[in-house]
Amino acid sequence: MLGGGIRPDSETFSLLLRSCGRFSEERFGETVHCQILKTGFGSCVFLATGLLSYYAKVGELGSAQKMFDGLSVRDVVAHNAMIAALANAGRIGGARELFDGMVQKTSASWNSMITCYCRSGDMSLAVEMFERNPIKDVISWNAMIDGYCKLGQMDMALGLFERMGSAKNSVTWNTMISGYVHLREFQVATLLFQKMQVENVRFTEVTMVCLLSACAHLGAIEMGRWIHGYIKNHRIKVDVVLGNALIDMYYKCGRIDSSLEIFHSMPMKNIFCWNSIIVGLGMHGCGREALEAFHAMKKDTRIKPDGITFVGLLSACSHSGLVSEGKKCFLQMVDTYGVEPRIEHFGCMVDLLGRAGFLEEALGFINKMPMKPNAAVYGSLLHACKIHRDTELSEHVTQCLLELNPSDGGNYVFLSNMYASSNRWEDVERCRRIMVEKRVQKIPGCSSIEVDNVVHEFIAGDTSHPLFYQINSFLDEICMELRELGYEPDIKSVLHDIEHEEKENSVKYHSEKIAVAFGLMSIGGGKPIIVVKNLRVCYDCHEVLKLLAKLFGREIIVRDRNRFHHFRQGVCSCNDYW
Structure with missing residues (x-):
């Protein structure tokens, strides 16, 4: 526009400042400020307020204060911007003083102060401000809920969430789901998502990323696939953040092939995407493929490997028995890439x-x-x-x-x-x-499996599952068939000096065996049985799962604390090296 000799007006600069504030374009915003002064608009109160708002959004408190002090007329917009600038800089006392001195307060004034207290973790003052606020809007409610979520006080957040009634928007739902995911309460997060579906709330990219993280931790592949289908059907752009969430979800749910498909379809990849695929390949025992991915990454001069890259590579070499390659990677960290171990x-x-x-x-x-x-x-x-x-x-x-x-x-x-x-x-x-x-x-062994979009958890010694006795009966039948295939329970490491039969029962009811038995009972169509366990798989369970895969002609995938085991036709992908 400038190159074409067209003179900008105040509306031009107003639009530019709003764009710079939204995308935190600090250097370009300063250029716009210079152009405002050069073109004679320096005395325009409207643009001066816009500059104040811009500097507040990008965190330039000093520049914001200068703009505020230089205003001949300080309207409510200027006061709100200055309160926000002080609040963002942690100058709570200054923000409160300015707020208290305002004759006319808008919803933005109240929300700035509520947000200020929430960010500082002072929820008692945030509550006081919230209850005094005569014009509560959805931003006020969301700020309070976000404050409680960040402190891990989900009961308080849920209480406000339920009080909101129909005033909730997608940000409200996303905040709650994100809060539960952050606290690793993945089951609750997915239940909230299902409620979100029932109430026909529009999903956003933030919803997708949070839920994919929950699915990844739970091993909930069917729900993860549903979310991926939703992304495709609604043509949601798969950027590096959403793409990385999909890569992470698929490999943590046992589908490294789908992770690779997503990875290769992405036109742009950042270091997080490369790290995810390297770590994923390593966890699935594909050590050489992880090394190949690393060599491919090096061809992109914009990407520099970091500490996580080498954790993924070294772990991949460890799971695949690539000792010399692992030693070479460790030496290259400092010598070639300057990454301190x-x-x-x-x-x-x-x-x-x-x-x-x-x-x-x-x-x-x-x-x-x-x-x-x-x-x-x-x-x-x-x-x-x-x-x-x-x-x-x-x-x-x-x-x-x-x-x-x-x-x-x-x-x-x-x-x-x-x-x-x-x-x-x-x-x-x-x-x-x-x-x-x-x-x-x-720590008790705990294994989970997803059936019909519901994640079922089994803990060693827990009999609370409604189908517990049917599952155990089925497991007893399986064990009898396995004995005909030559299976003998491994009882060498059973803790107590007890009778032989008791030792056999002790290893029979490990949580992963119960979860797999439930999967075989409940999942038809030849689909893989995918189980997530909190501890390492023991030797006895490893042998049993190899035999079960052969006996039922099914693929059984187990993610333990360290890696994935893909059981097919009587053998495991780890080649008994885990």
């Missing part, structure tokens, strides 16, 4: 060496670390000791873990299991006594 990278290297059987090298690696090892690092070595049946090193590593975190029941259980496998029952009892004295609890 953090404790999680050292943990991945210990895991890589330990899984491959290089236990002494892994211990030496820990001793040479530039920082103090944490529980995750020692935990990786401890698991390797279990795989390679090194009881002596197990005791040493467990002692290190107990010194780090004496209240972690998992360490005592692990050591007890090692003693039990060697029939050292006196040592087992000693561990149990210590657990009782210290009041430490073993």
